[in-house]
Amino acid sequence: MSLRMTALLLASVLWYLAAANTHETADCCLTTSTKKVPHRVVRTYIIQTSDGGCRIPATVLITWRRIRLCVPPAAGNNWVAKLLRKVARRRPRKGKVVCHRKSRPSKKRA
Template sequence: MSLRVATLLLLASVLWSHVAASTDQALDCCLTTTNTKLPHRVVKSYSIQSVSGGCRIAATVFVTNKNLRLCAPPATKNNWVAKLIKQLKRKSHKGKARKEKNGELLCKNMMQFNKQFY
């Protein structure tokens, strides 16, 4: 009987610490935005911050090549933000196409290699 009680107490304490830890997590939100234009060559990705996600303001968060997070106004409110997002999307599609092409070449080379030895 005491083993069951000890097991239940241990389980309850583990669950309680998990619940307490998950409620203490802070959101990483932009508090202000800047209208300073960013050159596309220093930006590697972006994300959209929304008010419905728990943040106070809507923003576009750009991540630089050095992993700095820069907060800009939403794309609907600023033209340079929309253009930069468009450039990033175009750049990511080119990279995906290049990877797919390289994957096809690798498969063809492997098939030719296998034909030589079998």
């Protein structure tokens, strides 16, 4: 009898955990601001679409201090498109990192 209760309890806990993980809330912009944002405060951006569970399309700007700013999509606004181009140019390029520090000659011990 206790084996049956243990199995039932385990099944209900597993069902609860599976149901809890399927209802993730999306972090969406509800409105957008038309106030221009300087490109030097923007670290990166995310494109929000209306078909991904959010109500409106928007561009989410993420600042260096991890603040999220909602602005209109780049397709309809020239200043947003320019800002995204500037941020994209600033992203680190792949390749070898070169150190420009002069190296000291090593002293050999006798």
